[in-house]
Amino acid sequence: MTPCVFVLNGPNLNLLGTRQPHIYGSATLADVAAACAVTADTLGLGVRFHQSNHEAALIDWVHEARTAAQAIVINPAAYTHTSVALLDALNAFEGPVIEVHISNIHKRESFRHQSYVSLRADGIIAGLGTQGYTLALQRVAHLLAEAAR
Ligand code: CA2
Numbered sequence: 001m002t003p004c005v006f007v008l009n010g011p012n013l014n015l016l017g018t019r020q021p022h023i024y025g026s027a028t029l030a031d032v033a034a035a036c037a038v039t040a041d042t043l044g045l046g047v048r049f050h051q052s053n054h055e056a057a058l059i060d061w062v063h064e065a066r067t068a069a070q071a072i073v074i075n076p077a078a079y080t081h082t083s084v085a086l087l088d089a090l091n092a093f094e095g096p097v098i099e100v101h102i103s104n105i106h107k108r109e110s111f112r113h114q115s116y117v118s119l120r121a122d123g124i125i126a127g128l129g130t131q132g133y134t135l136a137l138q139r140v141a142h143l144l145a146e147a148a149r
Helices: 029-043 055-068 077-081 084-091 131-148
Strands: 004-009 046-051 071-075 097-101 123-126
Touching (some): 004 029, 029 046, 046 055, 055 071, 055 084, 071 131
Parallel strands (some): 004 046, 004 071, 097 123
């Protein structure tokens, strides 16, 4: 069976590539989804890519991942810094969780230095641009292969 990875994206990331390219680059979220699909295929992974501006939708996808996915890659966007509810949901998921930030959150405002999601994440990628997503998928493939050994 092909392992499935949920790639989840939080609020305002639907605007990627349209504003603030000096922070987030020029790739759109559709470009990121396409790159994830290509990389997942190469790695023998299936991928389901979602974005929502609503905390509850992200939580519902994490719940769905409990039975439908082997790993989660998540850019929670601003909910990174605020959402205990998202952390609680991720704590109920058993597979690897990789947290991705396009920008280097530690180089930015101090309120971005705190991440609730990091309390659950098995790995964190920040500041590597949208390339962070495909790098996260590589790490997931490695962790799933290791777990299967
Ligand atoms: O660096 C990241 O990936 C962030 O998760 C992005 C969030 C921000 O709140 C986090 O602190 C760091 C913001 C996403 C908003 O994305 C936009 C992209 C283009 C134009 C406007 C917003």
